[in-house]
Amino acid sequence: EQAGHGAHAAGGAASVAGGPGTTDVTALTADPDRPADVRVEFVARQERIDVPGGRTVDGYTVNGTSPGPELRARQGDLVEVTFVNESVVDGATLHWHGIDVPNAADGVAGITQDAVPVGGRHVYRFEATDAGTYWYHSHQVSHVQVERGLLGAIVIEPADPPEVAADAEATALLHVYGGRHTVNGRAEDARVAAEPGTTVRVRVINTDQGTAAVWSAMPFRVVATDGHDVHEPTPIDGERVLIPAGGRADVAVRAPDDGSAVRLHTGGRSVIVGGPAASAPPPAAQPSRTLDLLAYGSPEPLAFGTDDPDREFDYVIARRFGIVDGRPGNFWTVNGRMFPDMPMFHVREGDVVVMHVRNDSGDVHPMHLHGHHVVVLSRDGIAASGSPWIVDSLDVHPGEAYDVAFVADNPGIWSDHCHTLRHAVDGLVAHVMYE
């Protein structure tokens, strides 16, 4: 079975080997006695959804809409979501993409829980320890359920002021429905009101299966990647920012002093910041130069050393033409193996782990590690020279080799897979497992 990605739910949540005995991952939870600060119910339905332009497509909704409601909490809050599956026939789960939740709350069907059947419910509890921009989505038959809209935005508001203060903020959740680009579920450009001279933080979330580009004719700053603040971000001009599938970029846009509007291109639609209603600057051509986040912002010491890691792993991605389950096609391997025939990366709690990720496959893969955030150390032998670039979703292009590091500080079994979710179904899923 393809855990969380395949056609049907695998049965039985897994166990983690834990010293002499074994620990059921379902024991890895947030403090069960702590009352929730934020408590919501999310009801998933399978239904036809309206696509802008007067068509309907097969899709999924959360509380009646796609994207579902934005989940908002303050840093430190205990969040409790009761997930109800009203009519998703394949079963469904919720995964909190980018949030380092306890393993039992990770929402991966076949690994940390069974898919919730029609008529069933599941309670997720986690502490929102890190501020930032995240999203939730189903992790059951995810290449279908995510593409068809079983998802929504998450914003964790910071307990302390962020490095770049903003006067206002807005969410721009990007998703393609039935071939139509949308922002926050609408096919029109989004508008954010802003007084002249003020700064707006736009939280751009790429929920699609490929890379999204963000650019503007006006300078702007990238103030966070995947929920983590960039240290001393400088204005960028004439470059685009690329957001991997699953990734987020928070950008700070300044409304011009003369009262005019700024157009921020985000994938297929724009976010118009400031200016009089109904006026918008004309579209600008997409720059061909791409901001290199490896050298953006200024350095800051990491909380852990990476010169002498406790574990080092190779994660080599390749392509294999073949026939699997009678289906000929193009499959993806990690270190020569395809999921589920794939050894796990074993770690111990407290380990500093360095992964050498290399892409020999000829196609781009947005790699996503659950439950941890990862710092990018180098690309093709060139060391990071900017702000610590912290990600949970990283585009690895053909021929590229990245060294990334993380601290094993969250026991459990964690997926480390491609977020072009069709690639995950076709083999590109590994797991990090705590001993």
Ligand code: C2O
């Ligand atoms: Cu956003 Cu395992 O996925």
Ligand code: CU
């Ligand atoms: Cu891929």
